[in-house]
Amino acid sequence: MSEDAKTGRQDAVNDLRRQLILDAARRVFEAEGLEGAGMRAIAREAGYTAGAIYFHFENKEAIYAALLGQSLDRLTAAVEAAVAGAGADPAARLRAAAMAFFDFYAEAPGDLELGFYLFRGGLRPRGLAPDLDAALNARLAGALAPVGEAAAALGADDAAARAATADAFGHAVGLLMLHHTGRIRLYRADPRALMEGYLDRLPARWQPPSSQGSQGAG
Amino acid sequence: MSEDAKTGRQDAVNDLRRQLILDAARRVFEAEGLEGAGMRAIAREAGYTAGAIYFHFENKEAIYAALLGQSLDRLTAAVEAAVAGAGADPAARLRAAAMAFFDFYAEAPGDLELGFYLFRGGLRPRGLAPDLDAALNARLAGALAPVGEAAAALGADDAAARAATADAFGHAVGLLMLHHTGRIRLYRADPRALMEGYLDRLPARWQPPSSQGSQGAG
Amino acid sequence: MSEDAKTGRQDAVNDLRRQLILDAARRVFEAEGLEGAGMRAIAREAGYTAGAIYFHFENKEAIYAALLGQSLDRLTAAVEAAVAGAGADPAARLRAAAMAFFDFYAEAPGDLELGFYLFRGGLRPRGLAPDLDAALNARLAGALAPVGEAAAALGADDAAARAATADAFGHAVGLLMLHHTGRIRLYRADPRALMEGYLDRLPARWQPPSSQGSQGAG
Amino acid sequence: MSEDAKTGRQDAVNDLRRQLILDAARRVFEAEGLEGAGMRAIAREAGYTAGAIYFHFENKEAIYAALLGQSLDRLTAAVEAAVAGAGADPAARLRAAAMAFFDFYAEAPGDLELGFYLFRGGLRPRGLAPDLDAALNARLAGALAPVGEAAAALGADDAAARAATADAFGHAVGLLMLHHTGRIRLYRADPRALMEGYLDRLPARWQPPSSQGSQGAG
DNA sequence: TATGAATGAGTATTCATTCAT
DNA sequence: TATGAATGAATACTCATTCAT
Numbered sequence: 007m008s009e010d011a012k013t014g015r016q017d018a019v020n021d022l023r024r025q026l027i028l029d030a031a032r033r034v035f036e037a038e039g040l041e042g043a044g045m046r047a048i049a050r051e052a053g054y055t056a057g058a059i060y061f062h063f064e065n066k067e068a069i070y071a072a073l074l075g076q077s078l079d080r081l082t083a084a085v086e087a088a089v090a091g092a093g094a095d096p097a098a099r100l101r102a103a104a105m106a107f108f109d110f111y112a113e114a115p116g117d118l119e120l121g122f123y124l125f126r127g128g129l130r131p132r133g134l135a136p137d138l139d140a141a142l143n144a145r146l147a148g149a150l151a152p153v154g155e156a157a158a159a160l161g162a163d164d165a166a167a168r169a170a171t172a173d174a175f176g177h178a179v180g181l182l183m184l185h186h187t188g189r190i191r192l193y194r195a196d197p198r199a200l201m202e203g204y205l206d207r208l209p210a211r212w213q214p215p216s217s218q219g220s221q222g223a224g
Numbered sequence: 225m226s227e228d229a230k231t232g233r234q235d236a237v238n239d240l241r242r243q244l245i246l247d248a249a250r251r252v253f254e255a256e257g258l259e260g261a262g263m264r265a266i267a268r269e270a271g272y273t274a275g276a277i278y279f280h281f282e283n284k285e286a287i288y289a290a291l292l293g294q295s296l297d298r299l300t301a302a303v304e305a306a307v308a309g310a311g312a313d314p315a316a317r318l319r320a321a322a323m324a325f326f327d328f329y330a331e332a333p334g335d336l337e338l339g340f341y342l343f344r345g346g347l348r349p350r351g352l353a354p355d356l357d358a359a360l361n362a363r364l365a366g367a368l369a370p371v372g373e374a375a376a377a378l379g380a381d382d383a384a385a386r387a388a389t390a391d392a393f394g395h396a397v398g399l400l401m402l403h404h405t406g407r408i409r410l411y412r413a414d415p416r417a418l419m420e421g422y423l424d425r426l427p428a429r430w431q432p433p434s435s436q437g438s439q440g441a442g
Numbered sequence: 443m444s445e446d447a448k449t450g451r452q453d454a455v456n457d458l459r460r461q462l463i464l465d466a467a468r469r470v471f472e473a474e475g476l477e478g479a480g481m482r483a484i485a486r487e488a489g490y491t492a493g494a495i496y497f498h499f500e501n502k503e504a505i506y507a508a509l510l511g512q513s514l515d516r517l518t519a520a521v522e523a524a525v526a527g528a529g530a531d532p533a534a535r536l537r538a539a540a541m542a543f544f545d546f547y548a549e550a551p552g553d554l555e556l557g558f559y560l561f562r563g564g565l566r567p568r569g570l571a572p573d574l575d576a577a578l579n580a581r582l583a584g585a586l587a588p589v590g591e592a593a594a595a596l597g598a599d600d601a602a603a604r605a606a607t608a609d610a611f612g613h614a615v616g617l618l619m620l621h622h623t624g625r626i627r628l629y630r631a632d633p634r635a636l637m638e639g640y641l642d643r644l645p646a647r648w649q650p651p652s653s654q655g656s657q658g659a660g
Numbered sequence: 661m662s663e664d665a666k667t668g669r670q671d672a673v674n675d676l677r678r679q680l681i682l683d684a685a686r687r688v689f690e691a692e693g694l695e696g697a698g699m700r701a702i703a704r705e706a707g708y709t710a711g712a713i714y715f716h717f718e719n720k721e722a723i724y725a726a727l728l729g730q731s732l733d734r735l736t737a738a739v740e741a742a743v744a745g746a747g748a749d750p751a752a753r754l755r756a757a758a759m760a761f762f763d764f765y766a767e768a769p770g771d772l773e774l775g776f777y778l779f780r781g782g783l784r785p786r787g788l789a790p791d792l793d794a795a796l797n798a799r800l801a802g803a804l805a806p807v808g809e810a811a812a813a814l815g816a817d818d819a820a821a822r823a824a825t826a827d828a829f830g831h832a833v834g835l836l837m838l839h840h841t842g843r844i845r846l847y848r849a850d851p852r853a854l855m856e857g858y859l860d861r862l863p864a865r866w867q868p869p870s871s872q873g874s875q876g877a878g
Numbered sequence: 879t880a881t882g883a884a885t886g887a888g889t890a891t892t893c894a895t896t897c898a899t
Numbered sequence: 900t901a902t903g904a905a906t907g908a909a910t911a912c913t914c915a916t917t918c919a920t
Contacts, residue, residue, distance in 0.1 A: 023904085054906095058905050060890095061903080062904090143410060172413040173399075175398070176418065179401055180395050181390075181394040183401065192361055193365075193387065197390075207426070273880070273882065274914095275882075490885095493887090496911095498883090582843075583847075604849055609849070609858065611834070614834065616830035616837065620833065625797065628797055631826040643862070643863075711895085887914090892909080895906085898905105
């Protein structure tokens, strides 16, 4: 067997074990919440001793960062797939992207919590290393890029496209929080329907800024 | 002096001391964040020893619950004041209520964090006691009631009014999360302006359900 | 009982408990060496749980610093007592001070180790806090002050008095190290006799610098 | 090729690798101090993995012992060279030996630390194996032998020669400790000058024991 | 009602060493 | 001979909570 093949297989085994730990971490932290997802608990779930984890990850932070990275990968893939399946119509693409984003987090509550936890500096006092933070933020922004692009195709200028992206992001996140914390039950409302309603009310095309803000209820 | 009077005065003194602790807890937790707000820190800030707190609150959870209750009181008052100042026009009342809600949490990030922390079961393994949870949820619903009422006045049936409330709630919360976690900076967007834009797009009057979902971008 | 009396007794009890821990720390670290004197071991020896120690001492460093402080107190007392009993003759006072210093550490090997360990930064990465270090160093210097004073009384100028102190300090410390590490057995020599021999060879009076360094063996 | 030749070459290769590790250990431990010189750090510096070290050394202790052995070799060589260069005069030889000893450790603080660490049982609970300890002690004694020989040449009997060696050893070690721990700064004294002053005060010739102890300051 | 002491389980991380491959 | 993975016990320190006084 060649050295290359050996190295390759070693790497694969290594990745497998890293993934094993990451999966364990995911399970623990979906079951116990982020606070309860200590190194010991993760190690136990993965069938390791606490110290063994450090052979594969430098830090608790590193584990969470990897977890979040994979989550963002899945998110990006989901959004891209939805957009690709939505055809050429910008409005349809916008809706597909936004709903894919919403659906992704609706089905993976842990991922939403993870994202907010990390970005908020949940790992203080150390906090997420600034470069990691920047990288992950960029990936998050990338995942939602199709929304902005669709808005631009619908006549939005740069600022309006960014605003539309942030607004849809916000709406989705807000509904998801209400959903996952059970608060939406107070209103017997279906969060997905609300998300769709929100998208329904978006303008069919964007206008120059001066013509905005005049036809609403408030 | 009657026993009743004595008891009454004792109760008053007691309430005062509870409030003293709650104020201290608020200060600590706004200064250090939820993670840093341990019992010792709260006690020190209140001028007590750690053990003494347990004569006034059963738990750390109880402190946070009381804190959240008072926060909801202030929120309710803020929304009600805004609505009262908005005149008779239902659209204006809706907007006033929603913006008051938004502004309240925009200025008090800690209160938002507290709310989500408690409602999410941040205090596992015990979690928030079910009756407390119900009571606090009811107060939260009450704070937003003016939104639903205004929607009803604009033609919404019961379900639509509830949906509108939940939706506005979600939008505000989502934007606030983006805001407080710094994520909105990715988009260089102003969360308050986005909230207003959201309200602008609400229908001027509510229609029968069948006519919904046909005029938007998606 | 007056509040003062109560407070006084509380303080006394507190001091007692601190001393209990310090004694335990001393025992542990004389038995196991400084490396083995972890918080757990100290706590166990003192009959406490590990966490309880922190009620009485902020740090491991604080424990060692207190231990060293007490050691220096005892050293100073021993030297002063010896000097006081030596009469007015400066030469006798010098010898008494130096031998008292030597004898103190000859009988308390742990104290010597403790001193060197702490001063050397054994507690890295944090190291002994600079102000503590300065204070302890000052007390150490104070303990040896009688040597310098006696040298001055014997005609030494300031620099020579300091040099004499450092030199005697060094000789004592070196012999003690050889003694406590068992290395002196290689030479079948008695460290105390060597210390006395060293003192014997000191000049009866100090001369101007130019006349020094001309009558020795080297 | 004979088996012997093969074995011989293997041994040589082995020694080379041992030396590689020892050099790495020296570098690590001079750079990071004894505390920071873990097996992992040494292995990394040597270009090995941690486990591989154990094929060449049984222990961390074994590494340190070997290191100390080599240090003593260098010390012996340094002292011998100095003595060889000092001519025939015993007083000059004594001074040369003692100053070479002093200078060696003045320039290699790590070697001094290493020596004391090992001899003190720094590697508890096991401690330095007794035979190793004896062997190293013998080499240490050998390094200082020229001092005793010179003293003998100056009239010292066996006991006096041994005492003189131990005493000079002690003085040097003590001054070096004061020097390396920074304590000598308290006295603004130059340790090398003090060492020379100590040698200056040694007797020009040794007398019968009865005449000792009568001309000093104490 | 309050204090101060104490508990016990918890935290992340490090280390020398072992062992299957 | 070497690797890479793993162990298990160790480290200092923190926290919510309890309880005798």
